[in-house]
Amino acid sequence: MQQPSPLLTWKASVDENLCVGCGKCTEVCGTGAIRIIDKKAVVDFDRCICCAICMKTCPRGAITMIPYSFPILKREEDFDEIIAQLKGIGAQLEEMERSIEEL
Numbered sequence: 001m002q003q004p005s006p007l008l009t010w011k012a013s014v015d016e017n018l019c020v021g022c023g024k025c026t027e028v029c030g031t032g033a034i035r036i037i038d039k040k041a042v043v044d045f046d047r048c049i050c051c052a053i054c055m056k057t058c059p060r061g062a063i064t065m066i067p068y069s070f071p072i073l074k075r076e077e078d079f080d081e082i083i084a085q086l087k088g089i090g091a092q093l094e095e096m097e098r099s100i101e102e103l
């Protein structure tokens with residue numbers, strides 16, 4: 001049986017050498033994917049929906065978008081998991097839209 005292709009996307013990645021921990025990226029991230037830990041921004045890939053707003057906001061140019069592939073799906077349970085994740089992303093996007101409309 002042919003293996004399904006991994007889902008490809010992009011995720012925000014922080015260059016620790018450039019990040020000064022100012023927190024501007026955490027303020028604009030609509031999904032709460034970024035936290036400041038030990039004065040450096042840390043991205044939770046599970047929450048990042050690759051909107052790139054943080055990258056455009058960072059005054060230090062410390063954030064880039066990097067290719068990311070979900071693990072290859074081999075079992076039916078994996079499909080259920082990825083569908084659940086995609087539904088979560090959809091809900092996060094709706095929340096972001098609402099936040100943007102309120103600006």
Ligand code: SF4
Pocket residue numbers: 014018019020021022023024025026040041057058059060061062063
């Ligand atoms: S905006 Fe840039 S410099 Fe500031 S915390 Fe985020 S990644 Fe670091």
Ligand code: SF4
Pocket residue numbers: 011012028029030031032033034043047048049050051052053054055
């Ligand atoms: S790309 Fe968007 S969702 Fe991902 S960390 Fe940056 S602001 Fe948050």
